[in-house]
Amino acid sequence: MGIKNLTKLLGDHAPACCREQKIDNYFGRKIAIDASMHIYQFLVVVGRTGDQTLTSESGDVTSHLQGMFFRTAKMLEVGMKPVYVFDGKPPALKKEELSRRVERRGDATEQLTEARETGGDADIEKYSKRTVRVTAQHNEECRRLLVLMGVPVIEAPSEAEAQCAQMCKEGLVYGIASEDMDSLTFATPKLVRNLMKPQTQNLPINEYDYDKVLEGLHLTPDQFVDLCILCGCDYCGTIKGIGGVTALKLIQKHECLEKVLESMKESKYQIPDPFPFDEARRLFKEPNVLRGEQVPPLKWIAADEEGLVKFLVGEKSFNEDRVRKAVQRVNAAKSKSTQGRLESFFGAVTTKKSDTGKRKEPEKGKGKAGAPAKKGKSGIGKK
Structure with missing residues (x-):
């Protein structure tokens, strides 16, 4: 939802x-x-x-x-x-x-x-x-x-x-x-x-x-979690009549969900019973996740063409030609993108002849033709 x-x-x-x-x-x-x-x-x-x-x-x-x-x-x-x-x-x-x-x-x-x-x-x-x-x-x-x-x-x-x-x-x-x-x-x-x-x-x-x-919302991280719970999430029921704009105004005015709910006691809004907002808040802020070294190393390797053909074509009736062509494009792209990322950081390493006919090494930090090293397409390093 x-x-x-x-x-x-x-x-x-x-x-x-x-x-x-x-x-x-x-x-x-x-x-x-x-x-x-x-x-x-x-x-x-x-x-x-x-x-x-x-x-x-x-x-x-x-x-x-x-x-x-x-x-x-x-x-x-x-x-x-x-x-x-x-x-x-x-x-x-x-x-x-x-x-x-x-x-x-x-x-x-x-x-x-x-x-x-x-x-x-x-x-x-x-x-x-x-x-x-x-x-x-x-x-x-x-x-x-x-x-x-x-x-x-x-x-x-x-x-x-x-x-x-x-x-x-x-x-x-x-x-x-x-x-x-x-x-x-x-x-x-x-x-x-x-x-x-x-x-x-x-x-x-x-x-x-x-x-x-x-x-943009002028909220702290804790207030944003409370806003999302008030708008309606998978962990709690919803309060009828509370839309996004009303929820934002209430959080900005009262600063936390406890005070918002307290203000509703004499209002037209009916709070569901139960409304376990505190537990929902905990699940958003302290979820059960793998952290640090618990996360397995992330490795992208060449696709197993024959294994994919056996599975997708042999067991699942895929078109063999389409599968093989897709795998070949993927493996070629993996190799190409690795080189492309290196060049995007440092520029292509080239040499050129000097006026005396000797080959001149590029200066550090310079790319092709002595130009400043190119950055990635977004202008920042990649994760």
Whole structure:
């Protein structure tokens, strides 16, 4: 679910926190990705279209593998270094929200059947999304795929987004690729949305800067967490009638959630019972994550072409020619991007003849033709 109305709130009250980016700006960047969210997106395609090209010859759904394979290949081809993080055990406080989702899936299945009979495309898409569930098998198959692609995989002890945020705070990655805004509630320094959306959706890549979020809203980190809880999150119920703007005004006025709730006792707002905001606050501020040396080393290695062909073609009925060509492009791009990153820092090392005909070594700190060393495309070092 994420944080309700946070995108619009930031657009209206902290516009400087978000800027549009080009895909080229992520050349050489290490990006942590919430694996389950990407798998969900790929499965939604099947639920919406029923396209049989997204199943194997035996009828098993393969859209999660097709989506994961070709999207990850594209990331690697443009020079990005993705690391996928998988969810562990959900916090006990989130179980109620997960139970509600199961109930909604049951209701949505009936509504989807009716929508298909009446032919309403908008309703078909809406209810299809609600029936989708990422299973343990989906996760395991995607793990196997990523390992064969030479991409690092991290198993989070609990929430993947919290783990991604921790890795970003420790400087292990540049940012998080996620569509859920609660990544910011975990205080991730950089949140990247729409990073690899299909071009047909024509959505810009948006990068959010956490420090500028706080600056724009005039809040401390603790107050921002309280704002997100008040807006509505996965760990608490919502207070009817409280939208993003009202929540911001209340936090700015009363400074903390305890005082906000105290002020509501004589108001029209009905606080849910229970409303475990203090536990939700703790989960955002002190999540169960791997820290420091607990995080396995992040290594990107050459893809196992024959292993991928055996898995995707032999077991999942993929087109062999497409798989082999994609693997070859990925392996070539990995080698090219490594050299490109070196040159982006120091400039291409060249020599030139002096007036006397002798070869002259370039000066330190200079690149080609004695020019100042080139920086990366963003002008700063890469993580």
